[in-house]
Amino acid sequence: MTTPLLELDDVTVRFLSGPPFRRHAHDAMRHVSLAVAPGETLGLVGESGSGKTTTGMTALGLRRPSAGTVRFGGMPFPKNRRRLTGRIQAVLQHPQWSLNPRMRVAHSVAEPLTILGDPRDTGGTGTAGRVARLLADVGLDPGLARRYPHELSGGQRQRVSIARALITRPEFIVFDEPVSALDVSVQAQILNLVRDLQAQFGFGALFISHDLAAVRYVADRIAVMRNGEVVETAGTDVFYSHPQHEYSRQLLEAL
Numbered sequence: 001m002t003t004p005l006l007e008l009d010d011v012t013v014r015f016l017s018g019p020p021f022r023r024h025a026h027d028a029m030r031h032v033s034l035a036v037a038p039g040e041t042l043g044l045v046g047e048s049g050s051g052k053t054t055t056g057m058t059a060l061g062l063r064r065p066s067a068g069t070v071r072f073g074g075m076p077f078p079k080n081r082r083r084l085t086g087r088i089q090a091v092l093q094h095p096q097w098s099l100n101p102r103m104r105v106a107h108s109v110a111e112p113l114t115i116l117g118d119p120r121d122t123g124g125t126g127t128a129g130r131v132a133r134l135l136a137d138v139g140l141d142p143g144l145a146r147r148y149p150h151e152l153s154g155g156q157r158q159r160v161s162i163a164r165a166l167i168t169r170p171e172f173i174v175f176d177e178p179v180s181a182l183d184v185s186v187q188a189q190i191l192n193l194v195r196d197l198q199a200q201f202g203f204g205a206l207f208i209s210h211d212l213a214a215v216r217y218v219a220d221r222i223a224v225m226r227n228g229e230v231v232e233t234a235g236t237d238v239f240y241s242h243p244q245h246e247y248s249r250q251l252l253e254a255l
């Protein structure tokens with residue numbers, strides 16, 4: 001078997017909440033084991049509060065496990081997450097979370113290169129050409145490069161945040177509810193785009209959504225979370241035709 005690109009091995013994430021002296025612990029993830037192969041999309045489904053976003057944050061290295069191990073390319077996550085900058089990216093539910101309202105589109109898309117500090121990639125016509133090509137790749141008119149986020153539609157803004165994620169040529173992208181804030185007709189376009197881009201760029205992905213129809217469209221395999229635990233993992237076709245866990249069946253019936 002090839003080495004997984006991203007692997008969560010028996011990961012628990014515990015939050016402490018409440019006022020001092022009345023603190024209580026809550027495990028948002030409990031003994032979660034998941035793997036994403038290079039170029040593969042793992043769909044992560046489950047109802048609100050089941051732990052999907054915490055899992056995404058942990059896969060991004062933004063949340064440290066209380067127990068268990070996260071590996072990227074077979075190696076435990078480095079203590080300094082900056083060493084993975086650019087190799088892992090995120091596309092979030094609301095593009096405005098990743099786009100600065102005062103930055104023109106071209107600047108927003110190019111910004112991760114600046115953060116990377118790669119002298120070959122920052123500034124100059126090389127970057128402008130790369131941004132223009134990426135805007136075309138995500139189905140946007142390069143003329144939009146000079147616009148600000150508020151001058152774009154929701155679907156266009158999400159395309160910009162996808163371009164921004166792709167500019168560093170990441171090996172792995174976490175999509176956290178990327179279409180749930182969009183109109184239904186636009187959702188299908190963005191899902192198609194994600195599939196096309198994956199075929200073109202070959203990144204592996206964790207695709208988080210409470211929408212089982214959306215996940216079915218993009219995922220190779222599905223993992224189902226409930227109360228912080230993964231209750232079932234299966235190939236997409238098998239999952240939608242023969243779900244094994246009672247909770248998976250309930251989710252599919254609701255669909």
Ligand SMILES: Nc1ncnc2c1ncn2[C@@H]1O[C@H](COP(=O)(O)OP(=O)(O)OP(=O)(O)O)[C@@H](O)[C@H]1O
Nearest residue numbers: 015017028046047048049050051052053054055210
């Ligand atoms: N920073 C935090 N501090 C305390 N508890 C948290 C924190 N973040 C998440 N939780 C709790 O952990 C559990 C899982 O939350 P999480 O956001 O991962 O679920 P989710 O499946 O993504 O839900 P949703 O679809 O509503 O975003 C919830 O009970 C939530 O209240």
